[in-house]
Amino acid sequence: MSTFLGMPAARGGSAPDAAAPDTLAGVGRPDDPLHWGASFPDAARTALANQQLRRNLGNATSTIRAKRARVVGEVPDWEELRDAGSALKADVLARLPELLEQLERNVTARGGVVHWARDAAEANRIVADLVRAKGTDEVVKVKSMATQEIGLNEALAEDGIAAVETDLAELIVQLADDMPSHILVPAIHRNRTEIRDIFLERMGDAPPDLTDVPRELAMAARAHLRRKFLSAKVAISGANFAVADTGTLAVVESEGNGRMCLTLPETLITVMGIEKLVPTFDDLEVFLQLLPRSSTGERMNPYTSMWTGVTPGDGPQEFHLVLLDNGRTTVLADEAGRSALHCIRCSACLNVCPVYERVGGHAYGSVYPGPIGAILTPQLTGEKSDLPYASTLCGACYEVCPVKIDIPSILVELRAREVELGGAAPDTSDRVWQAAMKAASFAMADGDRFRRAARVPRVLRAISRHGVIRRLPFPGSLWTRSRDLPEPPRQTFHDWWERRARQARQEDER
Amino acid sequence: MRIALAATCIADAMFPQAPRAVVTLLERLGHEVVFPPAQACCGQMHVNTGYLADAVPVVRNHVRTFAPVADGEWDAVVVPSGSCTGSIRHQQRMVLERAGLDQEARAATAVAERTYELSELLVDVLGVTDVGAWFPHRVTYHPTCHSLRMLGVGDKPERLLRAVDGLELVPLEQAEGCCGFGGTFSLKNADTSAAMLQDKVGHVVGTGAEVLTAGDWSCLMHIGGGLSRGGTGVRPMHLAEILVSTREAPVVPGERQEVAR
Numbered sequence: 001m002s003t004f005l006g007m008p009a010a011r012g013g014s015a016p017d018a019a020a021p022d023t024l025a026g027v028g029r030p031d032d033p034l035h036w037g038a039s040f041p042d043a044a045r046t047a048l049a050n051q052q053l054r055r056n057l058g059n060a061t062s063t064i065r066a067k068r069a070r071v072v073g074e075v076p077d078w079e080e081l082r083d084a085g086s087a088l089k090a091d092v093l094a095r096l097p098e099l100l101e102q103l104e105r106n107v108t109a110r111g112g113v114v115h116w117a118r119d120a121a122e123a124n125r126i127v128a129d130l131v132r133a134k135g136t137d138e139v140v141k142v143k144s145m146a147t148q149e150i151g152l153n154e155a156l157a158e159d160g161i162a163a164v165e166t167d168l169a170e171l172i173v174q175l176a177d178d179m180p181s182h183i184l185v186p187a188i189h190r191n192r193t194e195i196r197d198i199f200l201e202r203m204g205d206a207p208p209d210l211t212d213v214p215r216e217l218a219m220a221a222r223a224h225l226r227r228k229f230l231s232a233k234v235a236i237s238g239a240n241f242a243v244a245d246t247g248t249l250a251v252v253e254s255e256g257n258g259r260m261c262l263t264l265p266e267t268l269i270t271v272m273g274i275e276k277l278v279p280t281f282d283d284l285e286v287f288l289q290l291l292p293r294s295s296t297g298e299r300m301n302p303y304t305s306m307w308t309g310v311t312p313g314d315g316p317q318e319f320h321l322v323l324l325d326n327g328r329t330t331v332l333a334d335e336a337g338r339s340a341l342h343c344i345r346c347s348a349c350l351n352v353c354p355v356y357e358r359v360g361g362h363a364y365g366s367v368y369p370g371p372i373g374a375i376l377t378p379q380l381t382g383e384k385s386d387l388p389y390a391s392t393l394c395g396a397c398y399e400v401c402p403v404k405i406d407i408p409s410i411l412v413e414l415r416a417r418e419v420e421l422g423g424a425a426p427d428t429s430d431r432v433w434q435a436a437m438k439a440a441s442f443a444m445a446d447g448d449r450f451r452r453a454a455r456v457p458r459v460l461r462a463i464s465r466h467g468v469i470r471r472l473p474f475p476g477s478l479w480t481r482s483r484d485l486p487e488p489p490r491q492t493f494h495d496w497w498e499r500r501a502r503q504a505r506q507e508d509e510r
Numbered sequence: 511m512r513i514a515l516a517a518t519c520i521a522d523a524m525f526p527q528a529p530r531a532v533v534t535l536l537e538r539l540g541h542e543v544v545f546p547p548a549q550a551c552c553g554q555m556h557v558n559t560g561y562l563a564d565a566v567p568v569v570r571n572h573v574r575t576f577a578p579v580a581d582g583e584w585d586a587v588v589v590p591s592g593s594c595t596g597s598i599r600h601q602q603r604m605v606l607e608r609a610g611l612d613q614e615a616r617a618a619t620a621v622a623e624r625t626y627e628l629s630e631l632l633v634d635v636l637g638v639t640d641v642g643a644w645f646p647h648r649v650t651y652h653p654t655c656h657s658l659r660m661l662g663v664g665d666k667p668e669r670l671l672r673a674v675d676g677l678e679l680v681p682l683e684q685a686e687g688c689c690g691f692g693g694t695f696s697l698k699n700a701d702t703s704a705a706m707l708q709d710k711v712g713h714v715v716g717t718g719a720e721v722l723t724a725g726d727w728s729c730l731m732h733i734g735g736g737l738s739r740g741g742t743g744v745r746p747m748h749l750a751e752i753l754v755s756t757r758e759a760p761v762v763p764g765e766r767q768e769v770a771r
């Protein structure tokens with residue numbers, strides 16, 4: 001739902017023309033959009049080495065952060081709105097089966113067809129069958145996280161159906177055979193020069209004299225997409241909200257390309273995670289205030305499209321709604337983690353996250369990166385994951401989340417789950433951590449034992465120079481690789497206090 | 511007031527000058543300080559690394575040690591750390607409840623309700639901002655994430671610093687950004703942690719301050735380690751170490767207040 005045309009190429013860095021062609025290709029499309037690539041620490045290391053990427057991300061996230069803070073600051077009842085959003089979502093999750101059936105009844109009554117998909121494969125099959133039944137081999141798409149999550153485009157391609165992404169940034173990602181690195185601004189890792197080169201090389205109909213001026217890039221994409229909009233018979237979208245008591249679906253976007261897809265083709269297929277419900281139409285009021293300010297930093301969203309079933313003579317005459325579970329009911333069953341399903345995909349938590357800001361989205365190896373990805377991805381897959389540890393627990397995400405998801409607490413819960421999973425089938429690193437934590441637990445559960453243990457660092461005084469230790473063997477080297485360690489003191493606080501108390505007693509006796 | 515001190519394990523073992531400063535400062539302000547020797551650690555490291563079962567005995571020890579505050583034996587517990595206070599307030603009960611120790615969980619809540627981070631104790635409980643300190647140096651303040659967001663100490667530390675005679679407080683750019691410590695994060699994601707540290711160090715150096723202060727020695731150890739590695743000459747000092755400094759007994763930055771054996 002955003003028009004982001006990349007950051008300018010880094011000043012003082014490479015010249016605008018220097019983007020090597022081989023860097024245009026993205027990371028490729030993985031088999032599992034929720035789990036791909038290297039481990040988080042390794043992928044992060046690679047990303048950190050990319051100075052251009054760090055600068056792009058730093059600039060983009062700090063701009064949007066400032067914008068968000070400004071417009072959120074204008075709303076006097078922002079905290080009340082957050083409470084309302086959180087309460088509404090909690091209510092939805094508590095009554096999900098009932099509300100989903102209500103939605104199904106209302107969508108059906110208004111001429112839509114509702115399909116239920118347990119997992120990605122089922123959802124993809126339903127959509128592919130629907131498209132094939134229409135006798136077409138090309139569909140236009142509204143930007144959608146749910147269809148990214150299930151790898152719909154790849155599944156359609158296997159059936160000989162070409163899915164054309166129409167969100168500008170999503171189109172860039174698709175052309176480059178890349179993965180999104182942000183849930184709102186999927187091409188945030190690209191700069192303008194790269195985007196121009198991608199268009200020239202891969203769009204097929206880009207003007208040969210295209211420059212990297214944002215307006216020109218937008219115009220090239222506009223001409224390209226206009227042809228697609230006018231010819232497509234089927235459109236596929238996600239949904240930001242679905243209203244149970246009316247059967248209304250809503251898509252929130254900034255470009256208007258989504259609206260083209262939602263209105264021009266004859267058939268519309270919407271794939272929606274089952275948690276996207278709101279009980280009543282009035283409830284949209286809360287979310288349509290929370291979402292634009294949190295996501296793009298806009299006061300009001302530019303294109304909010306809503307439709308209810310089929311309206312004869314207006315818009316698509318056939319409407320299918322695919323309700324996607326894909327792990328969501330498992331998340332729902334977990335009391336500690338279920339509030340991850342409150343998420344309205346605004347991406348505010350990504351933009352404020354100091355880890356995301358430095359390593360970018362691809363390091364998370366999931367279509368859901370950043371803080372929300374770190375709690376949602378492992379819960380959806382149920383697999384062992386290093387994502388719960390990809391955070392300092394600084395709490396910036398919780399502070400901005402418009403629906404008040406306590407991400408740091410859920411991260412801690414998921415770390416506990418990782419420890420349990422690691423206990424069942426430990427690898428070497430699990431074993432080392434387990435042993436260290438056991439030993440520390442023993443030493444720190446008793447004042448006398450701790451008092452003796454606290455003296456141990458003193459041995460390091462032997463290797464300290466000028467009050468600091470510059471080098472330690474593994475695993476201490478993980479610390480000393482980039483930081484010094486101060487020389488441990490001669491006397492611990494426990495010992496100081498005891499000595500002081502003893503002296504006081506002696507003085508009293510004298 | 512009779513105030514019990516929870517020194518925190520890291521300061522006890524590595525930075526005893528901070529809890530020592532708390533003792534001297536509170537005594538100077540006319541209060542009695544008690545140090546229950548059975549204390550060890552609040553359990554934060556275990557909890558935040560996901561070792562909740564191993565955290566249980568650590569948390570129990572903390573709760574048992576400080577339980578007298580709930581019976582009125584002491585008026586308050588002071589902790590010279592925002593993150594340990596945060597863990598005591600927001601995590602201990604959860605750890606005990608998960609272990610089925612409901613009674614101890616209630617005790618933990620009672621202790622937590624009377625536990626304060628240093629700047630909270632001074633400003634909210636004792637009602638002082640001017641503690642009579644003198645520290646003629648250029649200082650910048652890093653609001654650690656847990657002080658700022660978990661506890662919400664707001665500008666209390668800065669108010670205390672501004673009241674210090676001779677002290678020049680210079681603002682830190684992107685002060686609210688995390689320094690990248692994150693406990694075991696600094697080891698599990700060492701490269702990302704180092705990248706965050708690098709930025710923080712840059713901002714600290716940019717202030718031209720002689721001293722970097724904060725309410726947590728854990729974050730200070732991290733940023734201080736980066737400042738030292740970079741040869742910047744900026745000294746990390748805990749808030750308490752500045753507040754304890756007076757004309758009569760000045761604290762000199764960089765001079766470790768070692769106690770002879």
Ligand code: SF4
Pocket residue numbers: 294342343344345346347348349350372397400401402403404405
């Ligand atoms: S978790 Fe909260 S802040 Fe993050 S994307 Fe979802 S709604 Fe937005």
